[in-house]
Amino acid sequence: MQRFDQTSTADQVIEGISLENTHAVVTGATSGLGIETCRVLAGAGATVIMVACDGAKLREVKEQILLQQPEAKLRAQRMDLTDFGSIHRAAAEILLCHSAIKRLVNNPGVMACPLVRTAQGFEMQFVTNHLGHVLLTGLLAPALVDATPGRVVNLSSAGHQFAPFNFSDPNYNGRDDDKGQSYGESKTANILFTVGLDARTRALGLRAFAVHPGVIATNLSRHKGDGDYDTLMARRPAAGAR
Numbered sequence: 489m490q491r492f493d494q495t496s497t498a499d500q501v502i503e504g505i506s507l508e509n510t511h512a513v514v515t516g517a518t519s520g521l522g523i524e525t526c527r528v529l530a531g532a533g534a535t536v537i538m539v540a541c542d543g544a545k546l547r548e549v550k551e552q553i554l555l556q557q558p559e560a561k562l563r564a565q566r567m568d569l570t571d572f573g574s575i576h577r578a579a580a581e582i583l584l585c586h587s588a589i590k591r592l593v594n595n596p597g598v599m600a601c602p603l604v605r606t607a608q609g610f611e612m613q614f615v616t617n618h619l620g621h622v623l624l625t626g627l628l629a630p631a632l633v634d635a636t637p638g639r640v641v642n643l644s645s646a647g648h649q650f651a652p653f654n655f656s657d658p659n660y661n662g663r664d665d666d667k668g669q670s671y672g673e674s675k676t677a678n679i680l681f682t683v684g685l686d687a688r689t690r691a692l693g694l695r696a697f698a699v700h701p702g703v704i705a706t707n708l709s710r711h712k713g714d715g716d717y718d719t720l721m722a723r724r725p726a727a728g729a730r
């Protein structure tokens with residue numbers, strides 16, 4: 489069996505695998521890991537529905553991938569995870585064109601941003617990193633089940649070590665703002681969602697996985713200020729207590 493480690497590239501992992509005649513929905517397709525995920529899945533032959541909130545960025549990334557891979561089958565879909573109406577519209581448009589979706593990669597994230605609540609009252613990291621993914625997954629579930637064996641991949645993080653999930657006040661209505669704590673809670677939520685989803689859909693052939701991608705220099709750290717990294721790391725429990 490082929491073995492991979494931290495030095496393996498995505499191209500090496502996917503080498504020899506054909507994803508022809510399958511469809512993958514990748515959210516957060518306009519930056520960092522999302523761009524790379526779209527590029528690699530499309531390179532293996534999948535039709536990739538690239539999802540993100542900024543239409544201009546989506547067009548730009550799509551063109552970049554097509555320059556490298558003119559045969560890539562790509563479709564751009566706008567969706568803002570902080571707006572449930574936008575998620576409903578995007579899911580409906582995706583389902584209109586694709587009745588079977590083999591892979592859903594719930595990838596977008598924001599990290600350590602200041603406390604902001606969306607128009608619908610949700611704390612920004614909680615809704616972008618977790619709640620929006622839950623809604624999108626639920627709306628696309630019929631197409632994921634139809635593509636059996638379907639796969640949901642949720643981008644989690646080692647950030648779950650920063651904080652357990654706070655079930656009584658996920659939106660920080662009664663607590664002081666703590667952007668590192670909030671990121672950790674949202675990443676713990678990713679894992680709890682994955683475990684719960686997999687338990688509920690496994691019998692239908694739909695499996696869910698949570699993936700910590702490692703530490704990669706992307707735009708994720710755009711909100712991080714001096715000292716934030718040390719503050720976050722100090723939250724981690726001692727080795728052996730994780």
Ligand SMILES: NC(=O)c1ccc[n+]([C@@H]2O[C@H](COP(=O)([O-])OP(=O)(O)OC[C@H]3O[C@@H](n4cnc5c(N)ncnc54)[C@H](OP(=O)(O)O)[C@@H]3O)[C@@H](O)[C@H]2O)c1
Nearest residue numbers: 516518519520521568569596597643645703704706707708
């Ligand atoms: N990079 C790391 O070291 C690392 C480590 C552990 C876990 N992760 C996880 O990996 C995932 C991807 O992170 P990344 O490093 O690739 O981050 P990134 O470069 O900042 O990319 C995040 C993506 O999410 C999109 N996004 C942000 N808010 C959104 C919203 N409201 N609706 C729809 N899309 C939205 C962004 O769109 P715009 O381009 O328009 O902003 C962008 O495409 C995240 O879940 C993160 O927690 C990353």
